[in-house]
Amino acid sequence: MKANRHPAALTADLGNSALKLAAWRPLERGAIGAAHPAARATLEHGKGDDPGRLVEGLAAFLDQAAASGAAVQVAALSSVAGPERTAPLVETLSAVLKTRGVELYCGPDHGLANLCDEPHTVGADRLFAARGALELLGRGCVVIDVGSAMTVDAVVAGDPDATEPRGRFLGGAIAPGPWLLAQALATGGAQLKLIEPRAGVPALGQVTGAALESGVVHGLRGAAFELARRVGAEAGLADSVRVVTGGARGLLLDPEPFWTGDLREDPDLVLRGVLAALLERVGA
Known part of the structure; x- marks a missing residue:
């Protein structure tokens, strides 16, 4: 049987020059349309950017989200960037989330x-x-x-x-x-x-x-x-x-x-x- 509430979630969208993040508090079922993120961030992320800065930015955002009631339990990434930018980001994001016991889903089915x-x-x-x-x-x-x-x-x-x-x-x-x-x-x-x-x-x-x-x-x-x-x-x-x-x-x-x-x-x-x-x- 499914729980009555969705877990806290991280969603990420990699565009042409930046990574957009939103953290969502646990939601009642059917409440996705009315929900507002607990935290938002846009991290600059271009080819050749320092991965260390990205790790720091991701960690700081996850801490901010947790302090706002969205201690992330599940995460997903959507990307329109090519594999040369997406693959390193997936590796970095997965590593950061793994330290918190969170699995990253890449490109979930839009339905x-x-x-x-x-x-x-x-x-x-x-x-x-x-x-x-x-x-x-x-x-x-x-x-x-x-x-x-x-x-x-x-x-x-x-x-x-x-x-x-x-x-x-x-x-x-x-x-x-x-x-x-x-x-x-x-x-x-x-x-x-x-x-x-x-x-x-x-x-x-x-x-x-x-x-x-x-x-x-x-x-x-x-x-x-x-x-x-x-x-x-x-x-x-x-x-x-x-x-x-x-x-x-x-x-x-x-x-x-x-x-x-x-x-x-x-x-x-x-x-x-x-x-x-x-x-x-x-x-x-």
Whole structure:
């Protein structure tokens, strides 16, 4: 018989340049969608980084989590990085967790039916964000994740009374994120400087730098709106909630939201999806 509460868990997401961590207190069953992490951290982790610093950062985070009521019992990692970065991280993270009697699960099954034509090419972050959105809402939606790239994806819930996956990932769109847009302009234009995208810039730029900021920020917002609209319409989710996540999501939300319909923000969407997959994997 399963326990009435999930164990305290660590979820980790390795992206292009950083490792995002969330520690979760023991949860009542069915409470994943409403849960908030007890602790969060983002550790810089690029190729060639000092593993000693990573060990120190991981240990400090686990201590912080324990002090916040999340003494980790199970852990999972999702990664979109290549094997040259993922493998050393798995070794380091496993070693740190082993000293605390915790096993690391790498890439747990997201629990979704991936309906894309080439499912093996879909990034784990897109799938876990979709799973996290289903946990958050309990119904189909369009997910917008703004980071190095901006992804806009559609997911629908499975039948709770049938023995089928938790939901169906329908696919979506991938566009450049704000920093890629800024870098493309700076490298592609002979006299265009690199700008730092920031929320709330005016559309009417009156010097070149301000015009670049406008093009990147308002261009991103316009692309997000149109992709969220078209992806939703083509997926049969025109009137559904749009869920926004990712480190650059503020550009879509400030000073006013990019979407005029039903909109939710969740900074932990990918890690929420990893948590749901982990707890299913360990049968907790």
